[in-house]
Amino acid sequence: MGRSSLKIAIVRSSLHRGSGQAVHIRELSKGLLKLGHEVHIFSRSIEDETLRGIGHETKFTLDGVPFIRHFGFAASIVRAVRDFDLVHTQYHPSIIAGNWIHKIRGLPHVFTYHGFAPIRFWNNPFQKLKMIDHRVGTYFSLRLGLDRIIAVSHFLKRELVRNYRIEEQLIEVIYNGVDLERFNPRADGRKVREMYGIGSDPLVMFIGRLTPYKGVQFLLQGIPDVLKEVPEAKFMFVGSSRFDAPRIGQLLSDARVRKAAIFTGYVADRMLPQLYASCDVFCYPSLWEGFGLTPAEAQAAGKPVVAFETC
Template identity: 30%
Template sequence: MADQRIANSGAKRVLMLAWEYPPRIIGGLARVVCALSRELVKQGLEVHVVTADHPGTPEYEVDEGGVHVHRVKSQTNKLGEKWDTPNFITWDARLQFGMLQHALRLHAEKPFDVCHAHDWLVADAGWVLKSIGLPLVSTIHATEFGRNHGIHNPDSEYIDTVEWRLVYESAQVIVNSGHMLREVVDHFGAPAEKILVIPNGIEPDKLKNETPVEVLREKHGVGSGPVLLFVGRLVREKGIQVLIEAAPRILEEHPEATIVIAGAGYYEAELRATAVSAGVADHVKFFGNANDVDLSELYTIADALVVPSLYEPFGIVALEGMAARVPTVTSDSGGLMDIIEHTVNGITTFAGDKESLAWGILQVLNNPELAVSLTTAARKKVLEQYTWRAIATRSREAYDFAVAAKDNVIAIGSASAASDKVA
């Protein structure tokens, strides 16, 4: 926890390392890094984000929020539509080499005060920058152990070790929920005093849309029945398969309902097969990746936002739904329990349980007065607790602590424990 005696030492120039940044959006990390960076600029800091390149974007720009964005290529040649790398870990290693080269060049031109590394995908670059004296703060958005309910193969073991070392090397570690605090402390053996819980935030009115609902429903071809919206990566831990498996029960009472799945990922083919086997394929629409305009339209037509995650460190999509006044139904997984108060500002259901999820969705669809009550309380909570201004202020405390304490990094465990882990 940032010590108030040294929290005002004054980090003014911040280097952000993140493998995704808008318009390259793979998951929630891109939006978090973007919003945090822009708010830090509003508070007077100079922020440089070094990230992966994206088709149609410049290598360098100062974006509309005043953030200096540097996009670098992985150190490969592109062959057709595929990168000539054997696997994702190798691709990431080569990307980080390019990121590190660029960051070192920027640091040589004008030194940064602190480096903020987001997740294991930029850990190598962060370690090297720390080795030349740049204080390191990291955010652990999720862990390999949590995503997979254990470590089951060599790739996972490698990622787990990288995450452990990132926690070990950082002067301050930021997590976004009490659930993640417990996970990092228990799994990595990190001292709790080294961890800061700083939730993610949103811009409450960013996804506001004034277009009539009827016009948008026709545009997206969802008919007149209830729209159940999922937003996120199409990966197993997001639990979309549970939503599809719950659909037959929902359709018994609402035969015109449509499930709209906004996102992309490796699990899409499996999800399509699940919809076919459940006999609900005609009621499931795969939207693909959605930009902010798309999302504003989808939230406008949604009768419920469903967040059925099996593993969820935080749940920023739930906040988006709450801000957009969409009744929100979630699982009881991880950080979602920090956000949703059952029957107060949303409905919580048992993770992985299709019957429970169907029950929760039907509670919202069949009780209009409850739905209004939930959305009113949800919007109020977002406005009171999840603004980027407060989140950026707390992040600055972590930066300032790291700058002042750069020669006295709190280590995890003993030196022998460290050598055992990396041996």
């Protein structure tokens, strides 16, 4: 490596397959590696197979104890991150690990803020408590051992200034990027249409986690109205579901909706360009986003995007 190259530790407590932040970290790492830097990713759980080549899973006691495990994870990262030039943390509780490394090892600490969906959007009491924990923990951690904060949108920068009382000059806005070599109008979606028996029917697509705040219920509720105008239309929902089964059943009570809706479950990242290419319209009715990555990918693929103006 050249004299100006850095050895960088990127830390996030968990990296779920298909998550937007896993994509963010993967693309950031690729960019840093191209610039000649050495990159290592540290996490307690790396589900995303595209990150395992440069990823390190840390093990620690009390991993199964909610909330308390934040500090076990932070301690494991302090032990693992030695002889680095920079630590870059993502989300809570990874920021705690960055705070400790900054104080103990004197390393520069950069934190990327992706935001938190409002608590009112979560139905599960434990999930609500988890979101409160993330927000409170982030509020205090932002004041302990940070050199710079990256917000992935101006909306989130305003949130940091307004809700977390962070000085503007500490925050840099850097949008999430899209790989235009992968996502472009040249991709071929015919295999996807063949795989799901869509043929030449008009196709509306949603890609993302099937959670209430992503707004998939509104798209499902709107299907009967669309079918009145375009009876042959199909609607594809790509992503793992976190809805309760009874709620899905209620939304699919109409036989016409069941016939028109296609649920793929989780689909490997390598299939995304073909998925975007297969659709005619991309619909993303999310109620909240820090930066919606899939609408940007769909636009790069040359598809019209329908979305709420939520942020």
